[in-house]
Amino acid sequence: MFISVSLSKGGQAVNKPHNNGVICVPLQVMLVGDSGVGKTCLLVRFKDGAFLAGSFISTVGIDFRNKVLNIDALKVKLQIWDTAGQERFRSVTHAYYRDAHALLLLYDVTNKASFDNIKAWLTEIHEYAKQDVVLMLLGNKADATHERVVKREEGEKLAKEFAVPFMETSAKSGLNVELAFTAVARELKHRSQKESDEPTFQLEDYVNKEMKSAGCCRT
Numbered sequence: 550m551f552i553s554v555s556l557s558k559g560g561q562a563v564n565k566p567h568n569n570g571v572i573c574v575p576l577q578v579m580l581v582g583d584s585g586v587g588k589t590c591l592l593v594r595f596k597d598g599a600f601l602a603g604s605f606i607s608t609v610g611i612d613f614r615n616k617v618l619n620i621d622a623l624k625v626k627l628q629i630w631d632t633a634g635q636e637r638f639r640s641v642t643h644a645y646y647r648d649a650h651a652l653l654l655l656y657d658v659t660n661k662a663s664f665d666n667i668k669a670w671l672t673e674i675h676e677y678a679k680q681d682v683v684l685m686l687l688g689n690k691a692d693a694t695h696e697r698v699v700k701r702e703e704g705e706k707l708a709k710e711f712a713v714p715f716m717e718t719s720a721k722s723g724l725n726v727e728l729a730f731t732a733v734a735r736e737l738k739h740r741s742q743k744e745s746d747e748p749t750f751q752l753e754d755y756v757n758k759e760m761k762s763a764g765c766c767r768t
């Protein structure tokens with residue numbers, strides 16, 4: 550069974566009758582963060598299970614890939630938008646915020662400036678994205694132990710300050726990559742089925758529970 554989603558006036562995802570296997574509107578997940586934090590690599594890891602090693606080619610404008618996830622016997626189609634982190638493409642990115650159902654905001658644990666810029670990204674998100682957008686903060690490149698300059702505790706503290714779920718990821722080792730996308734897809738799926746009797750889904754609780762059962766922070 551496929552899930553189809555439409556948007557109410559308030560931008561909330563609401564349940565809609567769907568034809569067998571026909572997806573009316575895929576769930577849009579947008580990757581944002583400074584240039585070089587690993588947005589494209591995270592997407593490629595999630596989509597193809599591979600790591601793009603070698604020379605770094607910056608995304609120009611915006612790119613997208615689709616992936617269908619099985620969540621509780623439902624097929625949830627994610628359309629994942631990979632945005633360019635470079636400042637000169639910022640106006641292109643702004644135009645896409647309002648259509649995003651979820652945002653994965655990345656910094657690079659080996660790059661302090663990318664972490665310091667998270668507050669500016671949050672301001673931008675507040676300005677351009679839907680008020681009820683699902684948001685998660687990701688500290689990427691957790692595998693790069695020797696180059697690390699941002700401690701996990703610093704990421705946790707920042708996330709707590711802004712009440713955003715948080716996890717460290719690695720596009721290189723695959724750490725928490727599937728979990729990050731699955732968690733936001735689950736949240737969106739639960740929102741889309743508001744009228745059901747299911748208990749309210751808590752994204753942060755789900756993430757913490759899954760990380761704990763996976764041994765938390767292994768790289």
Ligand SMILES: Nc1nc2c(ncn2[C@@H]2O[C@H](COP(=O)(O)OP(=O)(O)OP(=O)(O)O)[C@@H](O)[C@H]2O)c(=O)[nH]1
Nearest residue numbers: 584585586587588589590607608634690719720721
């Ligand atoms: N060690 C390590 N390197 C990574 C990881 N993710 C990405 N990289 C490297 O970081 C560089 C930038 O990765 P990209 O995915 O292209 O970065 P981006 O955020 O898409 O950059 P823009 O397209 O400019 O916004 C590349 O050289 C990657 O190989 C990771 O998890 N661990």
